[in-house]
Every structure is written in C-alpha cells, then in structure tokens.
Amino acid sequence: MYNYFQNIANNNCNYLVIIAFFLLLFIPNHAISQESDESTLVIAYLERFTRFIENQSNAQFDDKAKGFNLYYYGNNTFGNRFEEIFATQKIKNRKVNIRFVDKIEELKDAHMVFIAKSAERDLDKIVEYANKNGILTTSYSNGFAKRGVHINLYMQDLKLKFEINHISAKKGGFNISHLLLSKARIIE
Amino acid sequence: MKSLTKLTISRKLIVLITSITMFSTIIGMQLVQMYERDRIEKYLEYENQLLSNLIGEFLVTTLLFNDYEGALDIFKKTEFIEDLSAIVVYDADGNFFADYYKQSFIPNNDIDIESISKLDTNFVADNYIIVAHQIEYNDIFYGSLVIFSEYNKFNIWKDQLRVSIFLILGIVLIISVILAIVLQRLISKPITDLTKIALKVMRTGDFTIRAAENRYDEAGILNRTFNAMLRTIAGYYAEREEVEQTLRDNEMRYRALFDYSPIPIFLFESDKCTMLNFSAMQLFKIIERDDVIGSHYNEIFKSDKKEHYDYIFNNRTVNERRVSFDFVIFDKFNNRKYIELTSMMVHTNGIVSLIIMCMDISEKIHFESEILKMNQELENRVKQRTLELETTMKQLNYKNQLMNLKEIELNEAKDEAERANRIKSEFIANISHEIRTPMNVIKGYSEMLFKRISEPENIKILKSIVYSSETLLSIINDILDLSKIEAGKLVISPKIVDLVVTFFEIQDMFSSRCHDKNLTLSFDFPQDLPAQVMIDGTRLNQILFNLISNSIKFTERGYIKVICSYEMLTPESMKLRLTVEDTGIGIKPENINYIFNAFAQERWQSKASQLGTGLGLTITKRFVESMNGEISVVSRENEGTAFTVVFNEVAILPNRNTVKFLTEEYKPKYYCEHSCKALIIDDYDLNRIVLKDKLEEFGIQVFEAHDLKSSLEAIKKNEFDIIFIDLVIPENDGNEIAKQIRNSEFFNNCPLIVYTASLTFSLDESTNFDDLLTKPIKNNILLELIKKHFGSKLHHPHIEEEQMQLEYKDIADIDDKKLDELIELIQTDWATSAMELSQSQIIDDIRNFIVTLKSKVDYFSIQIFEQYTLGLEKAAEEFEINRLKYILNGMTSLRDELVNIRNLRGDK
Structure with a gap:
C-alpha cells in the first residue's frame, strides 16, 4: 500500500489531487444503513469487522489452521441466531465455534467475545482480560466503547452503526484497517 | 527541378543544406510526436486506472455495509478532479449501487455500462477514457465500478505539441539558412575564384596565371588540375606556334621549290588553272601569271592529239600518276613543242587538285634520232671489235694451257723438293747418328789421352779436340731433334704431369749451375694452380730446360725467374702460360726476329765464348707449336729477356684440382x-x-x-x-x-x-x-x-729395382780382359763423370756421355753394361731428370756388380 501511494506521489503533481481525495475519505461517516433484522445484522457485522482486523500479538487470532472461537458473554438475548448464522458463515474463512460463557476464565480460548448488556458488571475485567490475551471484544450497548470494548454497535437514525475504541484496540494488539475506521465513530 | 539547374551553385547549396536540415528536423519532430503520443496515452491510461483503483478501494466498506450515502460522500469528494466526468458502481451481485455524473458529461446510449462493468478494461470512446474496475479486497469481490474521464488533456497536449513543432521548425529554418549561407562559401568561393582566374586567362591570353594550390580538398585538386591544364595549353600553344612556323617555313620552301623548279608545273582545280611556276611560264612563253590563272586546261594545252588530253585530264583517281609521251603542244607564239606530261591527282582538305608537270622533250626527241644513228655506227664497230677479240681469246686460251702445264710441272717439282727435304732430314738424322758414334769415340779417347800426356802444348791441343767434339756432338744432338721434327717423327704423347713437381725437379736440376754462376732461379706460380694436367711431360721438360739453359747461358748476374699463370677455359681445361725471365745480356732489336731460326745464335750472340748450336730455341719453338702452343719473346739489350710459352688448351685432371704444394713435402725416395x-x-x-x-x-x-x-x-x-x-x-x-x-x-x-x-x-x-x-x-x-757418408746403409727401392734388372744372363760369355778394361774405365773415368753429371745435370753433357757409353757397348758386349746404357739413354730421351740422376749415381753399383762378376768367374 505504501508503494502504491509512493507511485502516486512520484508520477505527477496531479496525484496530489488524488491524495487529497484519499485524505478526505478518513473523515468518518456515521451513517450506517438500517437492517431489517437487527439481530441478524448485528451478528453479520461481527463477521464483517474481522475482515478488517488483524492481531499481531495473538497468533491464534489469525491461525487459519484452527477454528475461530466466538464466545458470547452474559445473558443470551439473540436466541439461537448465533448458531444459525455461523453454522454456514465462516470468519476469516474458518469454522466458527460459538460458546456462551459467563466467567472470565472461560474466555481462555476465545478469539472474539460479544459482551451482552448483562455483563456490564464484569466489563472492566473482561476488557482487561481480553486486552491481555488478544481477544477482540464487541458489544451492542451504549457506553461500552468508552469503557474499553473494542467495537460497540449502536443504533442511530434507525441505522445500525458502530464505534471503535482505537486505543483499547491497540492495547489488545489489534490493527484495524483504515477502511473500517473510516466507517466507524472513533472513541478516544 | 529545371528551375533548380538555373540557380547558381551557392544558391543550390543554400537550398540543399536548408532542405536537408528541414527534412531531418521534420522527421525528428515526427518521431518525437509519435513517442510523446504513445507516452501520454499510456500516462492517461495509467492515471485513470489508478483513480479507479483508489475509488474502488474506498467503496469496499461502503458496498460491504451497503452504505449508499457513504458512496455519495466519496463521489462528492471527487468533484475537484477535473477530468473525471462520471462514476457508476455496481454491487457484488451486479446490481446498480450508486452513480455520479458531472453536468458536462454527455452520456452515450450506445455504450452499455452494465456490461462494461463486468470487465476489467479501459478504452477511449467519444472523447472519454472509460475504465471498468472490479472492486476486491483481500481476495473478496465486493462489486465493480466504471469511470468516465475526459480526453481533453490529450487534445490540449497535441495542440501544444503542434505549436512547439512549428516554432522549432521556424527556428531551425532560420538557423539552417544562415548556416547554409555561411557554409556554401566554403565550396562556392574556390569555384568563384577559379572562374575569375579562368576569365582573366581568357581575357588576357596569359597562360602563366595560376590558381592557388594551397588547399588540400577537391577545390585544391581542381585548382591544381586547372593549372596543369593551363600548362598543357601553354605547351600546346607553343607547340602549335612552332608547328605553324614550321608550316610557314615549309610553305615558303615548297613555294620556292615550286616556283623555281626547272620542271614546268601547273595546278588545276575544277579544270581551272590556279597556279603555275616560272618554268611553266617560260615553256609556254607566258609573261603574266594572271593571263593563265583561271584558264581551262584546254586553253593552255593546245594539241592536235585530243586523246592525250583525255588520258591526262579525265577520269582521274586520287594519287594516280599518269604519264603521256609524245605530247605535242603549241606555245603562245604557236611554236610546236614536244612535251611529256605527268599528271597526279591529289586530294587535300576536300579539294581535288590536278598537278601537271611538263617536260620539254623536243631536244630529247632530236637527240634520240641522233642516238639511233650513232647506235647503228656503234653496232658496226662492236661487230668488228668482237671479231678481233675472238682472235685474241683463242691466243689466250693457248697460253693458258701452256700455263697449266707449267703449274703441273711446278707442283711435281714442289713434291719432289718436299720429298727431297724429307730424305734430307732422314739422311741428316741417320748421318748425325752415324757421326755421333765416332765422335764419341774421338771424345772418349781424347779424354783418355789427358791422363797419358803431360806436355802443356799437347794438352792444349787435346782440350781443343775435346771441346770441338763436345760442340759437334751437341750440334748433332740438336740436328737430330730438328730433323726428327721436320721428318714428321715427333710424336706428342700427353701424360699425367704434376706441374709443381716438374718445377721443383727443374729447379733442382739447375740449382748447381745457378749456384756456380751466383744466379737465383725461382719459380713463381699461383697457389691454386691445377696440379695434375695432361701434357707431354718430356717435351715440357725439354722446353723449360732449353729456355732456362739459354737464360743461364746469357746471364752473368741477377736472376732467372719462371712465372707460371693460367686461365680457365672450361672446368676441364685451361690456357697455361710459362714465362722464363732473366736479367741477362738481352737481344738486340734487329736480331729478335731471327732468334727462332735454325743456327741463328751466331747472328745475335755477341760473345764468342757462349756455347750452343743455335738450334735450341728453334727446337723449342717446334715443340711448343706441336703442343698447340705459341712462343714469344720480349727483350731489352743489356737488361734481360723474357720468353713466354702459351699452351692454348691443357686438359686438367678432374679428381685433383689444386695442388697443396705448401703442405706437400719433397720427399726423397731414399x-x-x-x-x-x-x-x-x-x-x-x-x-x-x-x-x-x-x-x-x-x-x-x-x-x-x-x-x-x-x-x-x-x-x-x-x-x-x-x-x-x-x-x-x-x-x-x-x-x-x-x-x-x-x-x-x-x-x-x-x-x-x-x-x-x-x-x-x-x-x-x-x-x-x-x-x-x-x-x-x-x-x-x-x-x-748422406749418400756420400752413409754408403751402403742408404737404400733406394727404385734403384734397387733397376739393379735387380741388371742380371747377368750368362757370365761365361764375358771376355775377362774386356771386363777388367770396363771396370778400369768405370773406376778411372766414368764413375767420376757420372757423379759430376748427376750433380751438374747438363743434359747436353749427359747425352754426350750416353753416346760415349753406347760407343763401347758393342765393343764390351757385356749385357748389364748394355742395359745400364739403354736405361740411361731412355731416361735422357724421356727427360726423366730424377731417373737420370739415379742411374748416373748407380754407376758405382754397376762397377760393384762387374767386380762381383769378375770374382764369381774367378771362383769358378
């Protein structure tokens, strides 16, 4: 990518125009279209996030030889939607293992954890544990991002949108693509 | 093109240089344009692909999260890209997702954007560069987009390039014209200069003017060639002037020759007289030339024989000469004249001229008639004289026959004389031999008488007898040789002869006599002298012996030198030259022509004391001539004489060409x-x-x-x-x-x-x-x-061989008294004489001694004595000097043998 922009810079001053265009794309756009099926959309978004995220500190996060462990922490409000969707849908081209947990210790093998509203009490510990072990944290609860959850979904103008705690994500060793960042609300 | 040829060289050069420069520049510009066009096209293609990639990438999440507003937001941010006119986006399922158009964009309904979007391509259509791009991220297909960019940038560039090219061409044109004007001077100026020089030469006619030759290019070559041409023309003019002068001179000469020729000559052109000389005027009594010039030949040559005119003047061919005799004409005063006309038609410079030469033969005809009369008279006289001559011839024939008879008689007389001469020679040879025998007896007995008389007066008389007999014997010996030559009995027998050995032997032979007279005898011969030759060694020895003897005889002090030289004729033969030079009394010039004549010595011999028969040189000359040689003499009175013998062709033995005489030793055989x-x-x-x-x-x-x-x-x-x-x-x-x-x-x-x-x-x-x-x-x-002091301890194989032959067959037949007498004679007289002769080696004395011995052979009738004498005589005849010496030295051995015989007989 760097070479790509390098070529642009070297070729002609006209590329400045393109670079300017490129910079403009970093300006976040909060408008996310609303899904008809909110739960399905939330679960689908989880898979889409992983396309733009890598973890350098946790090798298992990108280990294609193993399945992708997606844990649900707290009370299940999605019914069996997780199992249904991830029965066929893969994450990072890996089979997805769904597990519902309510203890921090159980997050040991998790690659990504969805924290329910009910786990607000353990949130800080979960975040700390996740950052320590390179586990991507997601949620659909207002204010969770400010408390350290990496990606938090929220509804605005009847459209599902998401916010990213970039500092916390960096703590957890995650690299998030600018494409995803450009679509998210960044929580400092 | 034709108009170009009318231009001057300088202008042609300007046009040429400018055209070439412009042509090259246009070609160059065209190439640049082609290159730039290709480059710009590639650049635009690349730029639009890059733009589509970027837009596509930012549309990934928009398409992923179905964010239509997000897409519009991205489109909005591309507004400032001037060339981008439209963007159309399709999702992964190929459904329309979003689009964007600028107001200036003019859609073309012929272009199916949806179909294009499924491709990954770019192309130009309707002044737009259309790029279709498939949006992918991490190998996941999210959709496709099609962008339309304006093509104006390329057109603007083309306009700019066109202007630039025209500007450059304009500048190049100006520069090339200036350069051409400057450069053309380099070429045209020498030509202009040369043209000026040529004009000057043409105007003045001065061929000494020269163009500058200090250039080394083609102009220099042209100048030098021009100068050479001027020199050639100058030479040609000079030559032409000379030729013209010669022509003028020749014309004057031929004109004078023509005018003053004693032969009357006319020149006709087209039957009209154009020229005639003074003789013609005189012959025809013409006073003014102009009276005849232009006249037809009929008017000049008037004759009653018309056919002669036709022969001379009509039906002529070029260079044909015709002569007509018995031509009668009439001069101006109508006098009749006989003339002979010779006509010749010549062709010069396209003009056919007829030359007529006239000969007045009036007198000739008159004289011919006179001659006819005289011939008749002469014939009559000749007949008379012939009769007289025939009579005389008959008389002469008779005398001639008488002369022939006389000639036959003379030939017979000559043959008779030659036969008589031969008989004389044979007679002399025989008589000399007969005289020599008693003469030896006289001499022998006279020598014996020396020991028996003591009166000085008688001794003196006896000495005179001995001297006279020796002289007489010597003369007889020479006469014998000469008579042998004249009788044709001299046989030349070439044998292998070693020249150097011969020289040494002769030197040895004369060393004693030269020593006695305090003379030096030397042989001078080249070191590369061919050693062995085929020559009659006996005669060669005699020739050298006679010449050296002669020199010793007439030389009182100084030297005698034998100089040998040679000249190679072929590898197998040479010309041999032997010169015997002395410092003797010489020969008077008036006598030098007689020295080779028989008995001539007395004529040129001044001293009566000099011995000799006067036949030595005569015999020598005969020997030399018999051996294909020549003898000559050069002498100055009281200074010396040099006899030179040349053998014209002497065969050389091939196996040994040179003599290494310096390393060879004269080895005695003892x-x-x-x-x-x-x-x-x-x-x-x-x-x-x-x-x-x-x-x-x-x-x-x-x-x-x-x-x-x-x-x-x-x-x-x-x-x-x-x-x-x-x-x-x-x-x-x-x-x-x-x-x-x-x-x-x-x-x-x-x-x-x-x-x-x-x-x-x-x-x-x-x-x-x-x-x-x-x-x-x-x-x-x-x-x-050594022989003297070693006696019997000294041996000689050859002598011993000789002695071996002295075998007595039958000693019983020998008379004792005669044996004693012979031993006594040897002891008292001959042994000493033999020893002296062996040392002196005077051949005449040796011959006399042999004659003395031979006179006793019959008397003693002892075989070994006879053998000894014959051996000695043979050696003398063959001039074998060494052999002579050996046999003479063997006289004591003979004596010893005779004593042995006597002792043996006594024993018996």
Missing part, C-alpha cells in the same frame, strides 16, 4: 737403415728442428744437443753414424766442439759435418770437420751428402 743415428749440435732450436725433420725423412734416428756438454753426453750414450755441428755456437764454436768430440774416448770416428750459412767458410786442415753443408739446406745437397 731411406737409411733403421739403426742409423745422427746427432745435431745447434743452440738454435728452429735450426735443429728443420734439419731433424729432413734427416728423419731418410729414416735416420736423430738426437739433439745444444752445447758441448750435452754433445759429449750424447756421444757417451749413443754411437752415431753422422754428427752435424753448427759453426756458430755461443760458448764453444762448432770447430772447438768438433775438436772436443774427436778427442773424446767415446767418439767412433763418424763423419763430422759442419753446417753453416757462411759463404766464406771452407774446409781446410785447421778445421775439424769432414764435410760441409750450407744453409739453407737443400734436399739434393743433403741427399748427396
């Missing part, structure tokens, strides 16, 4: 017994070595001593057969050493020989020597000395 010992006493090493070398050749064992002490020690240790003592030895002279040796108890009384270079030393009672040997040592002297 040898001593092995026990013979000699002692050389000399303080000078080199002298000892020389003598030792010579003695060793005789097989003698040689010892050396250098002073008295070493000499006495040598005597003590060895018993010597002979001792040689140098006369001068530093401490004790030779005489003192000889005395000490004689007093030594070990001395065996062997001969003591002093050898010295002193000419004044002689043996007498005060000396202690037995014999004398002079230095430089000569082989023959040394040989004689």
Whole structure:
C-alpha cells in the first residue's frame, strides 16, 4: 500500500489531487444503513469487522489452521441466531465455534467475545482480560466503547452503526484497517 | 527541378543544406510526436486506472455495509478532479449501487455500462477514457465500478505539441539558412575564384596565371588540375606556334621549290588553272601569271592529239600518276613543242587538285634520232671489235694451257723438293747418328789421352779436340731433334704431369749451375694452380730446360725467374702460360726476329765464348707449336729477356684440382737403415728442428744437443753414424766442439759435418770437420751428402729395382780382359763423370756421355753394361731428370756388380 501511494506521489503533481481525495475519505461517516433484522445484522457485522482486523500479538487470532472461537458473554438475548448464522458463515474463512460463557476464565480460548448488556458488571475485567490475551471484544450497548470494548454497535437514525475504541484496540494488539475506521465513530 | 539547374551553385547549396536540415528536423519532430503520443496515452491510461483503483478501494466498506450515502460522500469528494466526468458502481451481485455524473458529461446510449462493468478494461470512446474496475479486497469481490474521464488533456497536449513543432521548425529554418549561407562559401568561393582566374586567362591570353594550390580538398585538386591544364595549353600553344612556323617555313620552301623548279608545273582545280611556276611560264612563253590563272586546261594545252588530253585530264583517281609521251603542244607564239606530261591527282582538305608537270622533250626527241644513228655506227664497230677479240681469246686460251702445264710441272717439282727435304732430314738424322758414334769415340779417347800426356802444348791441343767434339756432338744432338721434327717423327704423347713437381725437379736440376754462376732461379706460380694436367711431360721438360739453359747461358748476374699463370677455359681445361725471365745480356732489336731460326745464335750472340748450336730455341719453338702452343719473346739489350710459352688448351685432371704444394713435402725416395743415428749440435732450436725433420725423412734416428756438454753426453750414450755441428755456437764454436768430440774416448770416428750459412767458410786442415753443408739446406745437397757418408746403409727401392734388372744372363760369355778394361774405365773415368753429371745435370753433357757409353757397348758386349746404357739413354730421351740422376749415381753399383762378376768367374 505504501508503494502504491509512493507511485502516486512520484508520477505527477496531479496525484496530489488524488491524495487529497484519499485524505478526505478518513473523515468518518456515521451513517450506517438500517437492517431489517437487527439481530441478524448485528451478528453479520461481527463477521464483517474481522475482515478488517488483524492481531499481531495473538497468533491464534489469525491461525487459519484452527477454528475461530466466538464466545458470547452474559445473558443470551439473540436466541439461537448465533448458531444459525455461523453454522454456514465462516470468519476469516474458518469454522466458527460459538460458546456462551459467563466467567472470565472461560474466555481462555476465545478469539472474539460479544459482551451482552448483562455483563456490564464484569466489563472492566473482561476488557482487561481480553486486552491481555488478544481477544477482540464487541458489544451492542451504549457506553461500552468508552469503557474499553473494542467495537460497540449502536443504533442511530434507525441505522445500525458502530464505534471503535482505537486505543483499547491497540492495547489488545489489534490493527484495524483504515477502511473500517473510516466507517466507524472513533472513541478516544 | 529545371528551375533548380538555373540557380547558381551557392544558391543550390543554400537550398540543399536548408532542405536537408528541414527534412531531418521534420522527421525528428515526427518521431518525437509519435513517442510523446504513445507516452501520454499510456500516462492517461495509467492515471485513470489508478483513480479507479483508489475509488474502488474506498467503496469496499461502503458496498460491504451497503452504505449508499457513504458512496455519495466519496463521489462528492471527487468533484475537484477535473477530468473525471462520471462514476457508476455496481454491487457484488451486479446490481446498480450508486452513480455520479458531472453536468458536462454527455452520456452515450450506445455504450452499455452494465456490461462494461463486468470487465476489467479501459478504452477511449467519444472523447472519454472509460475504465471498468472490479472492486476486491483481500481476495473478496465486493462489486465493480466504471469511470468516465475526459480526453481533453490529450487534445490540449497535441495542440501544444503542434505549436512547439512549428516554432522549432521556424527556428531551425532560420538557423539552417544562415548556416547554409555561411557554409556554401566554403565550396562556392574556390569555384568563384577559379572562374575569375579562368576569365582573366581568357581575357588576357596569359597562360602563366595560376590558381592557388594551397588547399588540400577537391577545390585544391581542381585548382591544381586547372593549372596543369593551363600548362598543357601553354605547351600546346607553343607547340602549335612552332608547328605553324614550321608550316610557314615549309610553305615558303615548297613555294620556292615550286616556283623555281626547272620542271614546268601547273595546278588545276575544277579544270581551272590556279597556279603555275616560272618554268611553266617560260615553256609556254607566258609573261603574266594572271593571263593563265583561271584558264581551262584546254586553253593552255593546245594539241592536235585530243586523246592525250583525255588520258591526262579525265577520269582521274586520287594519287594516280599518269604519264603521256609524245605530247605535242603549241606555245603562245604557236611554236610546236614536244612535251611529256605527268599528271597526279591529289586530294587535300576536300579539294581535288590536278598537278601537271611538263617536260620539254623536243631536244630529247632530236637527240634520240641522233642516238639511233650513232647506235647503228656503234653496232658496226662492236661487230668488228668482237671479231678481233675472238682472235685474241683463242691466243689466250693457248697460253693458258701452256700455263697449266707449267703449274703441273711446278707442283711435281714442289713434291719432289718436299720429298727431297724429307730424305734430307732422314739422311741428316741417320748421318748425325752415324757421326755421333765416332765422335764419341774421338771424345772418349781424347779424354783418355789427358791422363797419358803431360806436355802443356799437347794438352792444349787435346782440350781443343775435346771441346770441338763436345760442340759437334751437341750440334748433332740438336740436328737430330730438328730433323726428327721436320721428318714428321715427333710424336706428342700427353701424360699425367704434376706441374709443381716438374718445377721443383727443374729447379733442382739447375740449382748447381745457378749456384756456380751466383744466379737465383725461382719459380713463381699461383697457389691454386691445377696440379695434375695432361701434357707431354718430356717435351715440357725439354722446353723449360732449353729456355732456362739459354737464360743461364746469357746471364752473368741477377736472376732467372719462371712465372707460371693460367686461365680457365672450361672446368676441364685451361690456357697455361710459362714465362722464363732473366736479367741477362738481352737481344738486340734487329736480331729478335731471327732468334727462332735454325743456327741463328751466331747472328745475335755477341760473345764468342757462349756455347750452343743455335738450334735450341728453334727446337723449342717446334715443340711448343706441336703442343698447340705459341712462343714469344720480349727483350731489352743489356737488361734481360723474357720468353713466354702459351699452351692454348691443357686438359686438367678432374679428381685433383689444386695442388697443396705448401703442405706437400719433397720427399726423397731414399731411406737409411733403421739403426742409423745422427746427432745435431745447434743452440738454435728452429735450426735443429728443420734439419731433424729432413734427416728423419731418410729414416735416420736423430738426437739433439745444444752445447758441448750435452754433445759429449750424447756421444757417451749413443754411437752415431753422422754428427752435424753448427759453426756458430755461443760458448764453444762448432770447430772447438768438433775438436772436443774427436778427442773424446767415446767418439767412433763418424763423419763430422759442419753446417753453416757462411759463404766464406771452407774446409781446410785447421778445421775439424769432414764435410760441409750450407744453409739453407737443400734436399739434393743433403741427399748427396748422406749418400756420400752413409754408403751402403742408404737404400733406394727404385734403384734397387733397376739393379735387380741388371742380371747377368750368362757370365761365361764375358771376355775377362774386356771386363777388367770396363771396370778400369768405370773406376778411372766414368764413375767420376757420372757423379759430376748427376750433380751438374747438363743434359747436353749427359747425352754426350750416353753416346760415349753406347760407343763401347758393342765393343764390351757385356749385357748389364748394355742395359745400364739403354736405361740411361731412355731416361735422357724421356727427360726423366730424377731417373737420370739415379742411374748416373748407380754407376758405382754397376762397377760393384762387374767386380762381383769378375770374382764369381774367378771362383769358378
């Protein structure tokens, strides 16, 4: 990518125009279209996030030889939607293992954890544990991002949108693509 | 093109240079344009692909999260990209997702954007660059987009480039014109200069003007060629002037020749007279030339024989000469004249001219008639004279027959005379032989009488008899040789002869006589002289002997030199030249023509005391001529004489071309017994070595001593057969050493020989020597000395062989009295004479001695004496000098043999 922009810079001053265009794309756009099926959309978004995220500190996060462990922490409000969707849908081209947990210790093998509203009490510990072990944290609860959850979904103008705690994500060793960042609300 | 040829060279050059420059620039610009067009097209393609990639990438999440507003937001941010006119986006399922159009965009319904979006391509259509791009991220397909960019940028660039090209072409045109103007001067200026020089030459006619030759390019070559041309033209003009002058001179000469020719000549062109000379005017009595010039030949040549005109003037061919005799004309005064016309038609410069030459033969015809009359008279006279001549011829024939008879008689008389001459020669040969026998008897008995008379007066008479008989014998011998030659009995028998050996032998032969007269005899011959040749050695010896004898005879002091030279004719033959030169009395110029005539000696011999028959040189000349040679003489009175004999062709033996005479030694054929010992006493090493070398050749064992002490020690240790003592030895002279040796108890009384270079030393009672040997040592002297003192210890195979032949067949037939008489005669007289002759080697004396011996052969009737005499005679005839010496020295052996025979008979 760097070479790509390098070529642009070297070729002609006209590329400045393109670079300017490129910079403009970093300006976040909060408008996310609303899904008809909110739960399905939330679960689908989880898979889409992983396309733009890598973890350098946790090798298992990108280990294609193993399945992708997606844990649900707290009370299940999605019914069996997780199992249904991830029965066929893969994450990072890996089979997805769904597990519902309510203890921090159980997050040991998790690659990504969805924290329910009910786990607000353990949130800080979960975040700390996740950052320590390179586990991507997601949620659909207002204010969770400010408390350290990496990606938090929220509804605005009847459209599902998401916010990213970039500092916390960096703590957890995650690299998030600018494409995803450009679509998210960044929580400092 | 035609108009170009009318231009000057300078303008042509300007046009040419400018055209080439412009052409090159246009081609260059075209190439640049093509290159730039391609480059810009690629650039635009790349730029739009890049733009589509970027937009596509930012549309990934928009498409993923179905964010239509997000897409519009991205489109909005591309507004400032001027060229981008439209964007159309489709999702992964190929459904329309979003689009964006600028107001300036003019859609083309012919373009199916949806179909294009499924491709990954770019192309130009309707002034738009259309790029279709498939949006992918991490190998996941999210959708596709199609962008439309305006093509204006390329068109603007093309306009700019066109303007630039025109600007450059304009500048190049101006520069090239300026450069062409400047450069053309380099080429056109020398031509202009040359043109000016050519014009000047043409105007002035001065061919000495020259163009500058200091350039080295084609202009320089042109100038030099031009100059060479000027020189050629100048030469041509000079030559032409000369030719024209010659032509003018020739014309004047021929004009004068024509005008003043005694032959009347007319020149006609187209039957009209154009020229005539003075003789023609005179012949035809014409006063003014103009009276005739332009006249037709009919008007000039008036004759009553018309056919002659046709022959001379009509139907002519070029260069054909026609002559007409008996031509009658009438001159201006109508006088009749006989003329002979010669006509010749010539063709010069396209004009045919007829030359007519006239000859007035009026007198000739008159004289011819006179001559006819005279011829008739002459014929009559000739007839008369012929009759007289026939009579005379008959008389002459008769006389001629008489002359022939006389000639036959003369030839017969000549043959008779020649036959008589031969008979005379044979008679002389026979009579001489007959005279020689009694003459030898006279001489022999006269010599015997010497011992029996003592009165001085009688001795004087006897001496005169002996001298006269010797002279007479000598004359007879020469007469015999000459008569033999004249009788045609001289036979030349070439044999293998070693020239150098011959020279040495002759030198040895004359050394004693030259020594007696204190003369030097030397042989001078080239070192590369071919050694062995085919020549009659006997005659060669006789020739040299006669010439050298002659020189010794007439030379009182100085030298005699024999100079030999040669000239190679072929590799197998040479011309041999022998010159005998002396410092004698010479020959008077008036006598030099007679010296080769028989008995001519008296004519040129001034001294009566000189001996000789006067036949020697005559015989020599005959010998030389018989051997295909020539003899000549050069002499100055009281200074000397040189006889030169040239043998014109002498065959050379091929196997041995040169003689190594310097390394060859003159080896004696004698040898001593092995026990013979000699002692050389000399303080000078080199002298000892020389003598030792010579003695060793005789097989003698040689010892050396250098002073008295070493000499006495040598005597003590060895018993010597002979001792040689140098006369001068530093401490004790030779005489003192000889005395000490004689007093030594070990001395065996062997001969003591002093050898010295002193000419004044002689043996007498005060000396202690037995014999004398002079230095430089000569082989023959040394040989004689050894023979004298070694006696029977000295052997010679050849002599012994000869002696072996002296076998007596039957000694019983020998008369004792005659045997004693013969032994007595040998002992008292012949042995001494033989020894003297062996030393003197005077061939005449030897011949006389042989005659004396032969006169006794019949008387004694002893076979070995007869054999001895015949052997000696044969050796003398063949001029075998060495053999002669050996046989003469063998006289004592003969005596010993005769004594043996006597003893044997006594025993019996």
